[in-house]
Amino acid sequence: MSMGQLYHYISSKDDVLYLVHQYFHQLRSDFVKAQNIEQYATPMERLIKYLVANMVFVSENKKIIQLISTETKYLKKEYLKDVLKMEQEDTIDNYHQLLVDLNKEIPINGDLEVLASILAYVVAFLPLKGWTVKEKSTDDVNCCLFDFIFNGLGKSVLQEYEKSKNNVCLEELS
Numbered sequence: 001m002s003m004g005q006l007y008h009y010i011s012s013k014d015d016v017l018y019l020v021h022q023y024f025h026q027l028r029s030d031f032v033k034a035q036n037i038e039q040y041a042t043p044m045e046r047l048i049k050y051l052v053a054n055m056v057f058v059s060e061n062k063k064i065i066q067l068i069s070t071e072t073k074y075l076k077k078e079y080l081k082d083v084l085k086m087e088q089e090d091t092i093d094n095y096h097q098l099l100v101d102l103n104k105e106i107p108i109n110g111d112l113e114v115l116a117s118i119l120a121y122v123v124a125f126l127p128l129k130g131w132t133v134k135e136k137s138t139d140d141v142n143c144c145l146f147d148f149i150f151n152g153l154g155k156s157v158l159q160e161y162e163k164s165k166n167n168v169c170l171e172e173l174s
Contacts, residue, residue, distance in 0.1 A: 017071050018079045024064055025090045031057045032094075043101040044160050050098055051149065054091075054123045055142050062127035069128055087120070095119045102157065109154030122149060 010016055035053040040046045058065060072083060096116035099108060108115065121128075122145060126138065133141055150161040 013074075014076050014079050017068075017075060018083065020064065021068060021072075021083045021086060024061070024068060025086045027061070028054075028057055029090055043098065043105055044157075044164055047098045047102055048161070048164065050094065051119075051123065051146065055126075055145070058124055058126055059138060062130075065124055065127040069124075091120045092116050099153075102153075106156050106160050107154065108157055110152075115153065118152070119149065 010019070032050070032053050035049060037046050037050050037053065040049055072080065075083060093116070096112055099112045099115055099119075102108060103112060125145060126141060130141065146161075150158045153161075
C-alpha cells in the first residue's frame, strides 16, 4: 500500500489511535476467548482464570496499554465515545457478569458495577504504575493484586478464594 492509499483511510492522529484501540480490543478479546474461561465449573474458578488471562495479556502488552492510556485523552469526542464503549463492552461488562455470577453463590461486598470497573483498572496496574515497584517480580506483584482484589470483594469471597488459591497458577502470569 502506498502512502497515498494509506492517507485515504487515515487522515489524522485520531484515526491512527482509534485503529490502535480497535486492534487492542480485538487482540485482548481473542486472547481471553482462547483461554476457554467458560469451561470452568464454578464462578470463582471463572473469575480467577479470567483475572489470570487478563494479567498475562497485560504483561505481554504493556507498551500498547501505556500508549492507549496516555493518548486517549486527546481523541475527538466521537472517537472517545466509541473507545469508551469498547472498553465497557470488552472488559468491564465481562467483569460485571463474572461478579454477578459469583454473587449468586457468595455474597460480594459493594456495588458490582463499580467493582467491575475497579477490576479492569487494577489488572492494568503493571503497565500503568508498575514503575513504582520495578524491583519486585511480576509474580510478587500479581500475587499482591490477587490478594488485594479478593480482600476487596469481602470476607466470604476471600475465604472461598483462599480455598482455591492453590489452583491459581501464578507462574502463568510471568
